[in-house]
Amino acid sequence: MYxxxxxxxxxxxxxxxxxxxxxxxxxxxxxxxxxxPDPAVRESVERVRSSIKNGGFSFPMDRITxxxxxxxxxxxxxxxxLAIAVAILIxxxxxxxxxxxxxxxxxELALDGSLRPIPGVLSxxxxxxxxxMRRVCLPLANASEAALIAGIEVCGITxxxxxxxxxxxxxxxxxFNVINNRGSExxxxxxxxxxxxxxxxxxxxxxQVKL
Numbered sequence: 001m002y003x004x005x006x007x008x009x010x011x012x013x014x015x016x017x018x019x020x021x022x023x024x025x026x027x028x029x030x031x032x033x034x035x036x037p038d039p040a041v042r043e044s045v046e047r048v049r050s051s052i053k054n055g056g057f058s059f060p061m062d063r064i065t066x067x068x069x070x071x072x073x074x075x076x077x078x079x080x081x082l083a084i085a086v087a088i089l090i091x092x093x094x095x096x097x098x099x100x101x102x103x104x105x106x107x108e109l110a111l112d113g114s115l116r117p118i119p120g121v122l123s124x125x126x127x128x129x130x131x132x133m134r135r136v137c138l139p140l141a142n143a144s145e146a147a148l149i150a151g152i153e154v155c156g157i158t159x160x161x162x163x164x165x166x167x168x169x170x171x172x173x174x175x176f177n178v179i180n181n182r183g184s185e186x187x188x189x190x191x192x193x194x195x196x197x198x199x200x201x202x203x204x205x206x207x208q209v210k211l
Contacts, residue, residue: 001025003091006104006133007083008124009075013203015120015127017104019069020080022087027063035068038076047078047109048085055113055160057094064088079118082107082137085160095163099171102134106142113160115139125149143176 001024008015031045052059066084068075083105089095106124108116117139125146128136136146140156147154154176157163162174 015124078108117141
């Protein structure tokens with residue numbers, strides 16, 4: 001069984017879309033995570049396993065391979081947790097794939113399935129919009145930041161269990177209403193009235209350059 005969803009990470013201050021592929025086959029129960037993941041990404045395996053079980057879903061007792069593409073790009077941070085969990089649930093048929101077409105998933109999972117906020121959401125949401133994505137699903141705590149990007153739907157999620165009740169009828173309940181209700185006008189006003197100062201503290205990684 002094969003499934004794929006889209007996530008993203010930070011490269012400097014830019015958002016980088018990442019494909020999260022999942023293949024489930026017969027064999028000894030284990031998860032292999034490939035695609036140059038850093039230690040934080042590797043640890044997502046245990047967070048995902050616990051959150052799926054505690055969210056009321058079934059974790060497959062099969063051989064699971066998770067690939068983060070492009071494979072030659074180092075993946076850092078915990079932003080892939082939600083995407084990996086959703087990809088497994090879609091692949092095993094526990095949530096409907098057709099509800100999540102053109103959707104980018106971001107967020108760190110706690111062991112109980114709740115979502116924790118992550119840094120860099122603005123850049124990653126902007127990257128999703130440039131890619132032509134329709135929607136971004138992320139922790140509710142990050143929704144107001146993502147909503148600053150006009151022209152893309154923002155869905156705030158509090159727990160992985162929310163996807164048990166997600167269908168085409170309930171979909172509007174998860175949309176963070178601030179976004180496209182005010183449209184691009186609110187985003188334009190925010191840009192015009194705000195003055196940003198360039199600061200190396202906003203750059204992810206590149207510690208030697210900062211010194």
